[in-house]
Amino acid sequence: MxxxxxxxxxxxxxxxxxxxxxxxxxxxxxxxxxxxxxxxxxxxxxxxxxxxxxxxxxxxxxxxxxxxxxxxxxxxxxxxxxxxxxxxxxxxxxxxxxxxxxxxxxxxxxxxxxxxxxxxxxxxxxxxxxxxxxxxxxxxxxxxxxxxxxxxxxxxxxxxxxxxxxxxxxxxxxxxxxxxxxxxxxxxxxxxxxxxxxxxxxxxxxxxxxxxxxxxxxxxxMIKTGETITMEAVALSQKALADIRNLPHVFAISYENQILKLRLTSAKHNLIRILNYMQEHDITFGRVFSELPTLNDVFLEITGKELRN
Amino acid sequence: MTVFKGFLTITKRNLSIVILYFAIFLTISFIIQKSSNPTETTSFSQERLNIAVIDRDGGKLAEGLTKYLGKFHNIKDIPDDQSILQDRLFYREIYYVVTIPKNFEYLCLEQGKKLPVTKVPGSTSGYYVDQQIQIFLTDVNIMVKSGFSLSDAVQKVQKNVSQKADVSLLDTNNANGETPDYAYMFQYMPYILLSILCYVLSFIMLSFMQPDMKKRMLCSAVSSRHQNLQLVLGFAVIGIGTWIICTLMPIFMYKREFLESANFHYYLMNSFCIMLVSLALAFLISMLVHHEDLISAVVNVITLGMSFICGVFVTLDIMNKTIKTLAHFLPVYWYEINNSLLSRNESLSPVQLSSLWKGYGMQLLFAITFLSVALIISKLKRQTEQ
Missing domain, CATH: 3.40.50.300 (P-loop containing nucleotide triphosphate hydrolases)
Incomplete structure (x- = not known):
């Protein structure tokens, strides 16, 4: 048309x-x-x-x-x-x-x-x-x-x-x-x-x-992000952050104001793997969210910037 | 004809402004007409003041001057006492005191000394009496020096005052030399045409010129050429409609007096020219002003400014030279020059006719200039948008 x-x-x-x-x-x-x-x-x-x-x-x-x-x-x-x-x-x-x-x-x-x-x-x-x-x-x-x-x-x-x-x-x-x-x-x-x-x-x-x-x-x-996990976690050490970053399928990590945000490629049991790590290392955590990629993630990954900036 | 109909719909919404301006037009026309057509133009009465003459000389010249002033004023009998005189002046029982000194003839005629006078400070009537005394003494002096005896000179000057000159005014406009009443309406018409057309049309055009509105219209199935033609038609209808109403007013009010005037068609042509100027100016304003709030201010400054400078409210005859020179660069000046020519002459000589056509031509030139500038601005804007 x-x-x-x-x-x-x-x-x-x-x-x-x-x-x-x-x-x-x-x-x-x-x-x-x-x-x-x-x-x-x-x-x-x-x-x-x-x-x-x-x-x-x-x-x-x-x-x-x-x-x-x-x-x-x-x-x-x-x-x-x-x-x-x-x-x-x-x-x-x-x-x-x-x-x-x-x-x-x-x-x-x-x-x-x-x-x-x-x-x-x-x-x-x-x-x-x-x-x-x-x-x-x-x-x-x-x-x-x-x-x-x-x-x-x-x-x-x-x-x-x-x-x-x-x-x-x-x-x-x-x-x-x-x-x-x-x-x-x-x-x-x-x-x-x-x-x-x-x-x-x-x-x-x-x-x-x-x-x-x-x-x-x-x-x-088209984008790398298959899942985004957001978690409230108190006092994560640099070592813990490095360990989490090295877990399978994790390709981006940010930790600000006790909120841990992970971007992972699409795979099975991503959330269970993260929760197991927390339990094994006695890391206290609160609410946990797992989200599938949104258009915002697509936009962010493709253009490198937020749409509403 | 959607654009044209839309144009008229918006005009209807501004009808209250149009009616308001017409009401102002009628009111001010009447006021100007009344104030400019007083009875003083047909009759004249001299003002008589209450004055006092203190004659300390008692000679023939002093007696003559007293009689002479008595022909113009009421001479009050007041004793020669400074405090009494001052009291009477203070309470405005008298406005002027002439004190004629001893040896008046010698002092004033031979030595040229001035008479001691007392008058109400700042009073214009005081100058009036000053002038009369001056005229009397000068005339007597001239006659005495020409060989007349003092008593003959005084008698002749007094006799001269009694003589009246007959004055006949040349009636060039078939209205006994007076400005015809309808001419006042035409004098004031540019303000109304400019105000109504500039305000209403700029206001309407503002809606059509909004960038998003323009885009929306350009996206439509009606070509931009057709849209512009419909807008031009809208301008023409509003302009001609307003002009017809304006010219119908003097026709209704003065009927045959105006309709039978030899200059009837010239008046119509003159007002038609200023209507065209108003349309072009309205278009130019709409190209330059993009805010609703500004339109009223800009239109008022332009119309009132031009009207004051070009003789709409105050006749050009009493304007100072600099303002008149400045007014040459404004279209309303040429309208008022034509209007003045038409109101003063019922039949026009070839020179006056050529001056009239020059006035029409100048107005049309201004209209073309305003239109051209507006079109250039419009084109530049279009190019910038693209």
């Missing part, structure tokens, strides 16, 4: 996108993950023909994307990172306005507007101006404006920033529902749990390049 090949975008001496390649299939919820300045928004800008790029090709629905590709644009819905609605218009007028940019027929537009209002749960706020809406409702209005014309492709740039948990859940459920209704969705977010929860495939971007892409499971298999 979307094919990006060797995309290069430079801002003077800075290379924002460095021969970036991406393939997004129809019906996917595709997550774009990357720290600030990694190139996510630039990819979206190029994809929507808002930005000129220096090299490469972008095809959407099998056609090359240009600023005047209105037939393609007709099938795309955009939800920007910042809320972009008219303060002087009511909720209904805003949604109707953005629908009017795609749909000329008044009756059809009215129906679509009503559906979008119902989808975003804004029935009680139709006549209110955006100024009077809470942050969560405002985000929902922003989404309703982007998806009102029922596009085949929806691009969402961090739609849940600064949203309360209740609204966030509603938004995520809505995105899943849009996908079930047949829309392909490109989703960027800082929140890895969200991406993990709703995206069928994910690309990790840094320095304008795709470092890894695949399903969550595929990405997790």
């Amino acid at each position: 979307i094919h990006i090949e060797n995309l290069v975008k430079r801002y003077g001496d800075l290379t924002a996108l460095d021969h970036l390649n991406l393939d997004i299939k129809q019906g996917e919820i595709f997550g774009l993950l990357g720290p600030n300045g990694s190139g996510k928004t630039t990819v979206i800008g190029c994809l929507l023909a808002l930005l000129k790029y220096d090299k490469g090709t972008i095809t959407i629905f099998g056609k090359e994307m240009h600023p005047d590709s209105y037939e393609i644009k007709k099938e795309i819905g955009v939800v920007m990172q910042n809320v972009a609605v008219f303060e002087q218009m009511t909720v209904w007028e805003n949604i109707d306005y953005f629908c009017g940019l795609y749909v000329k027929d008044k009756t059809k537009r009215k129906k679509l507007t009503e559906e979008a209002i119902a989808f975003a749960g804004l029935e009680d706020y139709k006549k209110m101006r955006p100024k009077k809406l809470s942050g969560g409702l405002l985000r929902r209005l922003n989404i309703a404006c982007g998806i009102v014309h029922k596009p085949k492709l929806i691009i969402m740039d961090e739609p849940t920033v600064a949203v309360d948990p209740q609204s966030r859940n509603r938004i995520l459920e809505g995105i899943a529902e849009l996908n079930r209704q047949g829309s392909t969705i490109i989703y960027t977010s800082h929140y890895m749990e969200e991406v993990e929860q709703i995206c069928s495939r994910i690309a990790i971007i840094d320095h304008g390049r795709v470092l890894a892409s695949g399903t969550t499971e595929e990405l997790k298999k």
Whole structure:
């Protein structure tokens, strides 16, 4: 559905996108993950023909994307990172306005507007101006404006920033529902749990390049970490730490504020081996957690940095 | 036409501001009209002061001066006592005391000494009497030196005062030399057009110019060319609508007086030109100002500043030279020059007509300049964003 090949975008001496390649299939919820300045928004800008790029090709629905590709644009819905609605218009007028940019027929537009209002749960706020809406409702209005014309492709740039948990859940459920209704969705977010929860495939971007892409499971298999064990342990000696580091499958260890954190490669009985060592050496320990790798671990290992830094 | 309809919806939300400005327009037009059209232009009454003349000389010249002043003022009979005179002055029973010394003729006519006078400090009427005494003495002196006897000279000067000159004003504007009432409305119109259009349109454009809104619109199925054309249409409709309302006001208020004026179409053209300037300026402001709170401040500074300098509130005739020179660089000046020309002349000579067209041309040049600068800024911004 979307094919990006060797995309290069430079801002003077800075290379924002460095021969970036991406393939997004129809019906996917595709997550774009990357720290600030990694190139996510630039990819979206190029994809929507808002930005000129220096090299490469972008095809959407099998056609090359240009600023005047209105037939393609007709099938795309955009939800920007910042809320972009008219303060002087009511909720209904805003949604109707953005629908009017795609749909000329008044009756059809009215129906679509009503559906979008119902989808975003804004029935009680139709006549209110955006100024009077809470942050969560405002985000929902922003989404309703982007998806009102029922596009085949929806691009969402961090739609849940600064949203309360209740609204966030509603938004995520809505995105899943849009996908079930047949829309392909490109989703960027800082929140890895969200991406993990709703995206069928994910690309990790840094320095304008795709470092890894695949399903969550595929990405997790790409990294060394198979398990992370966290343990409360009082006064561990340097010798004990060295011994634990030398246990089979342990490849990273940290000990701070009496919290021992171990990264281990995937293997059977990792936790039992650690607990046995503690018992044999009379080391007092408290709560113990064993976690399978998360997207955060994937991100950390691939990019060498935390996503939210 | 979604963009255009959106434009009008936002305009509707700002209707209260438009109504407010029209109310201000009407109120101030009336005030200016009333204050600039007083009865003094058709009749004149001389002010008579209560004065005292202390004649210590008693000669013919002193007697003549007393009679002469008596023609202009009420001469009060007050004893020659310094404390009494001061009391009367303090309580404003009299405003001026002339003391004619002994040997008045010799002292004033031959030695040119000034008469000792006492007056209310800082009073303008005091200067008025000073001037009358000065005129009397100068005239008598000239006549005596020309060979007239003192008594003849005094008589002739007194006779001169009684003579009245008939003055006929040349009626160039078919309004008895007075400024027609509707001209005051047109004088004040630039402030209203500039205020309403700059405020409302900048405010609307601010919404359309938000970076994320612009992106959202550019991603839509409506081409940016069509969107811009719809915005231009919005500007035109609001501009022409406001102009029509502004010009309908003098038509409704002065009906035939205005409609039958030979300069009717010139007034309309002049106000149309300033409307175009206002639209271009509104577009420029919307390119430069990105905060809602700043719009009102910027629009007020520009419109009020330009109106004060260019003669909207105070006629250009009484402005000082430096301000007038500065005003040449502002479009409203050329509007007011044209308005003044139209209000003073019912039929225009070829020279006046060419001056009028020059005024229109200058306003259009300003409009084109504002528009060009705004378009350059817009292009630079687009390039930076890309």
